[in-house]
Every structure is written in C-alpha cells, then in structure tokens.
Amino acid sequence: MDIYHIWCDLKDGVGDLEFAASLDRYLGDLEKRGQIGGWRMTRRKLGLAPADLGEFHVMIECEDLAQLDRAFGEVAARAEPVESLHFGVNAMIRNARFALYRDFPDPVRQTGAEKF
Numbered sequence: 678m679d680i681y682h683i684w685c686d687l688k689d690g691v692g693d694l695e696f697a698a699s700l701d702r703y704l705g706d707l708e709k710r711g712q713i714g715g716w717r718m719t720r721r722k723l724g725l726a727p728a729d730l731g732e733f734h735v736m737i738e739c740e741d742l743a744q745l746d747r748a749f750g751e752v753a754a755r756a757e758p759v760e761s762l763h764f765g766v767n768a769m770i771r772n773a774r775f776a777l778y779r780d781f782p783d784p785v786r787q788t789g790a791e792k793f
Contacts, residue, residue, distance in 0.1 A: 684731040685770040703762035714738040
C-alpha cells in the first residue's frame, strides 16, 4: 500500500466542516470509482505537530504507484466531474505539503539481502 500524505491549513474564512464535506465529496468520488483505495483526514490536536506541518492531515491510500498515477492522470485532465470537486477542495487550502510513504516491509522486499 502506498500512502499519499497532504498537510495543509485552511484559508481565512473557510469553515472546518465545510472543508471536511468538500473533501469527502472529492475523495469519496475517487474512491467509489476505484481511483484510490481509501482515505482519511485528521486534525492536529493540542497544537502537537511540527510547526511547518498544517493543521489538517489527509492520507490517500493506493494499492500501488500505478493506481496513484491513474488518479493523478484523471485529476490532471481537469475534466468534469473531478475538476469541480478538486477545485472545491483546492480553493479552501493554503500551505500544502506533500509526501509519499509505503507500508514496510512490503511484498517487494527481499529478505536476506540486508546490509549490516
């Protein structure tokens, strides 16, 4: 499983529940159509996080990089209905930071090849 991480803050005047609903419409649509495996959003609690990470953390799960690439391709095409849903979320956020992680150890990891 590959996990695409997004940390962000909301633009001034954007409501947290409004953002959550918009994100649910966008990523829920991608999930229903099999473009992503799943997703979740968390919110920083008690101010406990590195200062440069945003208040919100979104994790998008994909089976592999091929599925992630297909999802990126669909969003990059800027065609409806994805374009309106993506724009609806993107227009609400600022200070976005991105990362890509994978489950470890994963199925491609060979044992016995470790270096000490």
